[in-house]
Each structure stands twice: as structure tokens, then as C-alpha cells.
Amino acid sequence: MQDASPPTAEVEPPADEPITARGDLTDAACWIALGIAILVGSITMDRLEQQHINPYTVPGLLPGLLGIMMIVLGGILALRSMRRGALHLAPPPPSAHDRERWRRIWVVTALCLGYGVVLIGHGLPFWLASTIYVTGSILIIQRMSRDPAERRRTQTPKAWAKALTIGLSSSVITHLVFQEFFLVRLP
Amino acid sequence: MLQGLAELGHAYLGFLNPLTLAYGLGGAFVGIIMGILPGLSATLAIALLTTLTIKLQTNDAILVLICSYVGALYGGSRTAILLNIPGTAANAASCADGYALAKKGQAGRAIGIATSGAFVSTLFGVLCLATFTPVLAEVALSFGAFEFFWLALFGVTMSGSIVGQDPLKGWLMGMFGLFLAQVGQEGLYAHDRFTFGWDELAGGFALIPALVGAFGLAEVLTTLADPIERKIMDLKDSVLPRWREIAQYWRTVLRSGVIGVFTGLLPGVGEDAGSWMSYAAAKAVSKEKEQFGKGSIDGLMAAETGDMASVPGHIIPCLALGIPGSAPSAVLMAAMIIHGVQPGPMLMIQHPTFIYEVVAMTTLASFTILLFGLFGVRPLLHVLKVPRAILMPIVFLLCVVGAYATASRLFDVYAMLAIGTAAFFLRRRGYEMAPLVLGLVLGHLLDKSLRRGLVLSDGSLLPFFTRPICMVFAAVTLFTILLYVPGFKAGVNWMRRALVQGFKALLPRRG
Numbered sequence: 267m268q269d270a271s272p273p274t275a276e277v278e279p280p281a282d283e284p285i286t287a288r289g290d291l292t293d294a295a296c297w298i299a300l301g302i303a304i305l306v307g308s309i310t311m312d313r314l315e316q317q318h319i320n321p322y323t324v325p326g327l328l329p330g331l332l333g334i335m336m337i338v339l340g341g342i343l344a345l346r347s348m349r350r351g352a353l354h355l356a357p358p359p360p361s362a363h364d365r366e367r368w369r370r371i372w373v374v375t376a377l378c379l380g381y382g383v384v385l386i387g388h389g390l391p392f393w394l395a396s397t398i399y400v401t402g403s404i405l406i407i408q409r410m411s412r413d414p415a416e417r418r419r420t421q422t423p424k425a426w427a428k429a430l431t432i433g434l435s436s437s438v439i440t441h442l443v444f445q446e447f448f449l450v451r452l453p
Numbered sequence: 454m455l456q457g458l459a460e461l462g463h464a465y466l467g468f469l470n471p472l473t474l475a476y477g478l479g480g481a482f483v484g485i486i487m488g489i490l491p492g493l494s495a496t497l498a499i500a501l502l503t504t505l506t507i508k509l510q511t512n513d514a515i516l517v518l519i520c521s522y523v524g525a526l527y528g529g530s531r532t533a534i535l536l537n538i539p540g541t542a543a544n545a546a547s548c549a550d551g552y553a554l555a556k557k558g559q560a561g562r563a564i565g566i567a568t569s570g571a572f573v574s575t576l577f578g579v580l581c582l583a584t585f586t587p588v589l590a591e592v593a594l595s596f597g598a599f600e601f602f603w604l605a606l607f608g609v610t611m612s613g614s615i616v617g618q619d620p621l622k623g624w625l626m627g628m629f630g631l632f633l634a635q636v637g638q639e640g641l642y643a644h645d646r647f648t649f650g651w652d653e654l655a656g657g658f659a660l661i662p663a664l665v666g667a668f669g670l671a672e673v674l675t676t677l678a679d680p681i682e683r684k685i686m687d688l689k690d691s692v693l694p695r696w697r698e699i700a701q702y703w704r705t706v707l708r709s710g711v712i713g714v715f716t717g718l719l720p721g722v723g724e725d726a727g728s729w730m731s732y733a734a735a736k737a738v739s740k741e742k743e744q745f746g747k748g749s750i751d752g753l754m755a756a757e758t759g760d761m762a763s764v765p766g767h768i769i770p771c772l773a774l775g776i777p778g779s780a781p782s783a784v785l786m787a788a789m790i791i792h793g794v795q796p797g798p799m800l801m802i803q804h805p806t807f808i809y810e811v812v813a814m815t816t817l818a819s820f821t822i823l824l825f826g827l828f829g830v831r832p833l834l835h836v837l838k839v840p841r842a843i844l845m846p847i848v849f850l851l852c853v854v855g856a857y858a859t860a861s862r863l864f865d866v867y868a869m870l871a872i873g874t875a876a877f878f879l880r881r882r883g884y885e886m887a888p889l890v891l892g893l894v895l896g897h898l899l900d901k902s903l904r905r906g907l908v909l910s911d912g913s914l915l916p917f918f919t920r921p922i923c924m925v926f927a928a929v930t931l932f933t934i935l936l937y938v939p940g941f942k943a944g945v946n947w948m949r950r951a952l953v954q955g956f957k958a959l960l961p962r963r964g
Contacts, residue, residue: 285882285883289882290882293882297625300629304632304647307647311646312644314642314644317642319642320907320908321912322904322907322908322911322912323641323642323904323905323907323908325639325641325642325644325646326646327900327903327904327907328631328635328899328900328903328904329632329635329646329647332628332631332632332635333632335624335628336625336628336629336632339621339624339625339628340625342621343621343622343625346621363680366680367678367679367680370677370678370679370680371674371678371877374673374674374677374678375674375874377846378670378673378674378849378870378873378874379870379874381849381850381853382853382866382867382869382870383867383870386853386863386866387863387866396850399846399849399850400846400847400850403842403845403846403849404842404843404846407677407841407842407845407846408840408842411842412680412681432843432847433846436847436850437850440850440851440854443505444504444505444854444858448505448506448507448508449508450504450505450507450508450854450858451857451858451861452854452857452858453853453854453857453863453866
């Protein structure tokens with residue numbers, strides 16, 4: 267407990283990962299693919315001819331135009347990224363900070379998706395699902411801290427009890443405020 | 454005119470009861486807390502409160518939302534000053550000078566300036582809201598399908614151009630937002646588009662879950678992805694509002710108020726544009742340019758008044774045209790629709806008193822932030838001391854509730870998760886969310902207007918370009934796009950230089 271002053275606040279964080287020309291080229295390919303898919307979907311969409319509608323009001327008209335615009339803008343993005351050296355310049359290797367950030371991103375995304383897709387809406391009471399999520403998230407995120415003292419603290423029963431108290435109280439309060447007080451349905 | 458004033462007076466009197474005032478204070482309180490917390494935005498505050506207030510009376514619910522809107526932007530400046538992180542995107546311009554003042558031990562003074570600037574500029578914006586909204590609504594009554602087509606396209610184009618660093622990516626996001634709005638049953642024949650036989654998709658993507666994802670989940674991921682947690686500056690001096698500085702910098706306040714309202718009128722541009730433009734204008738005319746970024750009172754005042762004045766500015770096109778000025782006003786508009794008030798040209802006919810009630814609500818909102826500025830700054834700042842490992846899971850819990858509660862559909866939770874995760878990764882690659890939101894809001898209007906226009910003109914595109922209002926919108930939209938074509942931009946620059954030189958050449962002859 268006594269050994270740690272957090273080394274965090276004084277360190278100025280490095281800039282976010284730069285947006286590379288190669289990244290833009292990948293994006294452009296995705297936009298063009300999406301635009302083509304939308305255009306094909308619009309062209310093959312039912313034109314409701316059996317309903318004798320005005321041909322200028324076919325449902326696929328605007329989506330088709332949007333698909334064409336995406337292809338054009340994606341093409342311009344591709345050309346621009348190539349002019350900026352997307353085909354020649356290799357992206358910089360990820361730093362330790364980047365690797366740590368990505369690890370955090372995947373863990374937090376998994377926690378959020380786990381709560382929203384697995385825990386919610388499958389029979390588990392809302393307050394219980396939320397308690398599990400909030401308690402687990404607090405402990406896991408604290409465990410990923412750069413501060414060794416904070417990491418060690420997550421192994422103590424006190425930290426688990428504190429996380430459980432916060433998880434339980436936040437879930438129950440949310441349940442009471444939304445469902446009982448403001449009459450809003452919860453999953 | 455007199456009838457308008459009478460309606461306004463009646464609206465003010467209608468809000469003078471303890472319960473309504475409590476709702477207003479409650480909305481502002483939640484908004485300020487959300488604004489203070491880095492990453493949580495006014496959009497998320499309004500989206501979450503929309504679900505919470507769904508069973509309230511229309512006026513009470515909208516009052517809560519407007520107060521939270523104003524409160525969130527006001528609260529965001531505290532974080533900018535004490536933490537050098539904008540609480541909301543609109544407070545980014547306050548970071549440089551606000552944090553520099555805090556480092557000099559004048560954090561309280563900076564907060565006091567922000568409070569007084571926010572109060573005065575919101576009131577200025579309210580004045581413009583009361584004056585211009587009925588006029589604009591009157592003009593909008595002459596709009597038809599052709600005009601609305603261009604208005605929607607103009608909004609998405611402007612939003613893509615101005616928000617963020619890269620217009621190309623902004624436009625792509627705008628197109629993507631417009632496409633997302635096409636998913637589900639279309640408005641003319643109820644034909645399913647891009648639903649792939651999935652019944653849940655027939656209803657399309659609802660706005661509130663999408664916004665909770667784009668501004669809630671994406672922010673949770675952004676905040677927790679950063680391995681470093683920052684600490685706030687100490688607050689030693691008084692945080693009381695500084696009226697002397699308002700009097701001293703009245704030109705800045707007035708100029709920034711006008712710029713804030715004007716940028717608010719542009720569809721989908723956002724509060725940060727008002728803030729940055731006011732800051733740039735103040736720097737351009739200041740005698741102490743070198744002080745900007747190093748703790749300039751003028752700079753902080755400009756940034757704070759610019760973003761707060763843009764709030765009523767954003768509500769003007771939202772009410773009069775049904776076109777939101779920013780992401781938070783888009784949610785506000787969605788909330789109005791949920792409560793049975795359809796913003797747009799017909800608003801003055803269907804709900805003639807509503808505009809004046811909104812004016813009264815926004816006035817009340819400005820007084821609530823003054824009240825919190827006087828008595829609530831220090832206690833509220835304790836929320837910044839809560840570690841993000843505790844705060845963010847609770848925020849995400851509220852995001853799930855917010856996404857689910859409007860329609861009680863699990864699909865909305867899944868849509869929120871998908872859009873939020875995609876928004877997080879897109880933002881890391883330089884794509885802004887505001888054009889996407891505007892596209893999502895305006896997609897139906899654009900689709901209906903295009904097809905109705907083509908029916909009216911029997912397939913001819915001419916009326917889209919020859920009607921007077923269409924000509925203006927078309928010219929501005931195409932000019933905005935063409936400005937990013939290097940050859941066209943060079944031509945415009947050449948013409949501008951030639952005009953300036955020609956004008957200068959004329960001046961000595963006159964002398």
C-alpha cells in the first residue's frame with residue numbers, strides 16, 4: 267500500500283494512433299464495397315410494378331443514388347490515400363502504449379457486449395445481470411491499471427466487497443428510479 | 454407582435470410553479486454532471502433523460518431536456534478548465550485559456566467567467582430564438598418537396614464539411630447516415646428496404662438507441678481505452694460569476710453571441726463550431742493576440758459565450774424547419790415527436806404556443822445554470838474524483854436502459870451496441886458522428902421529398918434547380934462541395950485576390 271504513488275497523472279499521454287494513408291485506403295475499399303452492395307440491392311429491389319406506382323417513386327431510388335455517392339467518394343478517398351503513399355509507406359509499428367490500449371479496448375468491448383447480448387434479456391433479472399456486469403467490470407478494469415498498488419488492491423476481499431456494493435447499489439437504484447418511480451420498462 | 458408577446462408572457466407565467474422549477478433544476482443538475490464527466494456529452498444526457506421523462510407531461514419533459522442540454526454544455530467547461538479535457542466537444546476551445554488560467558492558480562476566476570459568459574450568452578440566444586423562430590417558420594410555410602430536398606442535402610453537406618478535419622470523411626458519414634435511415638419500411642408504400650426478411654429491421658434504426666450508441670458506448674470505450682487517468686487541478690479561488698469581465702469584454706460577448714446563434718442556424722454543425730469561430734474571431738480583432746492560449750480572458754469569454762449562444766441557435770431551425778442544428782438538438786427533436794409535437798413549418802399552426810414555451814424553458818435553463826454556478830460548482834466537481842473504472846460501467850448500464858426504454862425492444866439494445874462499437878472504431882479513424890446523426894434524422898425527409906418532387910415535376914429535374922429558394926440552397930451546397938476540388942478552389946482564390954486587388958486599386962483614385 268505504501269509503495270505506490272501512481273505514475274499516471276504526471277505523464278503526458280502520447281498522441282492517439284495516427285490516421286495512416288494505408289488505413290484510408292482500407293477504408294476506401296470498404297466504402298466502395300458497401301456502395302456497390304447498396305447499389306445492387308437498390309437495383310434488384312422490388313419496383314412495385316404490379317401496384318402500378320409512379321416509376322419515379324420506386325423505393326430503391328434514393329438508396330441507389332446514395333450507393334453511387336459512396337462509390338464515388340470512396341474512390342476519391344482511395345485516390346487521395348494512394349497519392350499520400352498508401353501503397354509504398356509501411357504503417358509505423360505499434361508502440362507499447364498502443365498495445366496496452368488495444369488490450370483495454372478488446373477487454374472493455376467484450377464486457378459491454380457480454381452484458382448487452384448475453385446477460386440482458388435472457389431471463390436473468392435486470393438488477394442481477396447489471397450487478398454482475400458492474401461488479402465484474404470494476405474489478406477487471408482496476409486489474410488493468412498501470413498502478414501496481416491498484417492492481418494489488420483488486421486481490422483483496424475489501425476491493426471485491428466494495429465493487430459488489432457499488433454494482434448492487436447502482437443496479438438496484440437504476441431499477442427503482444426507472445421502473446418504479448418513472449414507470450419505464452427495463453429489459 | 455402583441456399576440457406573440459402575450460403568448461410569451463403566458464408561457465413564462467406557466468413555468469412559475471414549484472414542481473416545474475424542480476424539474477428544470479433536476480434537468481440542469483443531470484446535464485451539468487454529464488457535462489462535467491469527460492466524454493459524456495449533451496447528446497447522451499438528453500437521450501437518457503428522454504427515456505426517463507417519457508411518462509411526464511410534454512412541457513415538463515421538454516423543460517427537463519432543454520435544461521439538461523444547457524447544463525451539459527455549461528458543465529463541460531469546468532472539465533476543460535480543471536482537467537484540460539473538454540467535458541463535451543463544444544468546450545474544446547475553452548481548454549487552452551481555461552487550463553492556462555487554472556495553472557496560474559486562477560481556476561475559480563476562469564469558472565466564474567465561464568458562468569457569467571454562459572448565462573449572458575444563453576439569454577442573448579433566447580432573445581434571438583424568440584425573434585427569429587416565428588419569422589423562419591413563416592418563411593418555411595412556403596417550402597415544398599423541392600425545397601425540403603435541398604434543405605436536407607444542404608444540412609448533411611454542411612455538417613460533413615464543417616465538423617471534423619476531413620470533409621470527405623464527413624460526407625461519407627453523412628451518406629452512411631442517410632442510408633441507415635432508408636433501412637426499414639419506406640414512407641410512401643410501406644415497402645421493406647434492406648430488411649432481409651428480418652421483422653425487427655422493418656421498424657428501422659431508432660434515433661435514440663443509435664445516438665446512445667454513438668455518443669454513449671463509443672465514449673465509454675474511448676475513456677476506458679486510454680491507459681492513463683488524469684487528475685484535476687486544485688480549485689483555490691472564488692468561483693462566483695464575474696460580471697465585471699462581462700462589462701469589460703462586452704464586445705466579445707456580443708460578437709460571440711451573434712456568431713454562436715448564426716452557427717446554430719446551420720444544420721448539423723454543432724456547438725463546437727460556434728465556440729471555435731467565436732474564439733477565432735476574438736483572436737483576430739484582439740489587441741492581445743499573443744495571450745490567446747496562455748490564459749486570455751478574452752479567449753475564454755469568446756469560447757464560452759460562442760458555444761452557449763449556439764444552443765438556442767440550434768433550436769431555431771429545429772422548431773421552424775424540423776432540421777436539427779446539432780446532435781443534441783436532434784435528440785431534442787426526437788423527444789418532441791415522441792411527446793406528440795412535430796417540429797417543422799406546421800408547428801406554429803398545430804401548436805401555436807409551443808415556440809414561446811420553448812423560449813420560456815430556455816430562459817429558465819439559463820437561470821438554473823446561474824444558480825448552480827453560484828452555489829453548486831464545488832460540490833458537483835467531486836464527481837470528477839470518482840475513478841473511471843467505477844463510473845464508466847455505471848454509465849454503460851444507463852446506456853443499455855436508455856436504448857431499451859423508448860420502445861421496450863431488445864433489438865434497440867443490439868442496434869446501440871453495433872452502432873456504438875462501429876462509432877468508436879470509426880472515430881479513431883477520423884470519422885465524425887455528427888454528419889451520421891444528421892443523415893439518420895434527415896434520411897426520411899430527403900427520400901420523401903425527392904420522390905414527391907419527381908412526381909410533381911413528372912420526372913423533370915428542372916424545378917429542383919429553378920425555384921428561387923432551391924437555387925440558393927443548390928448553389929450553396931454545390932459550392933461547398935466544389936470548394937474541395939483543388940482546381941475550383943484555386944479559381945475561387947484567384948478570383949478573390951483579383952477582387953481584393955481591384956478594390957484596393959480603386960481606393961487611391963477616390964482619395
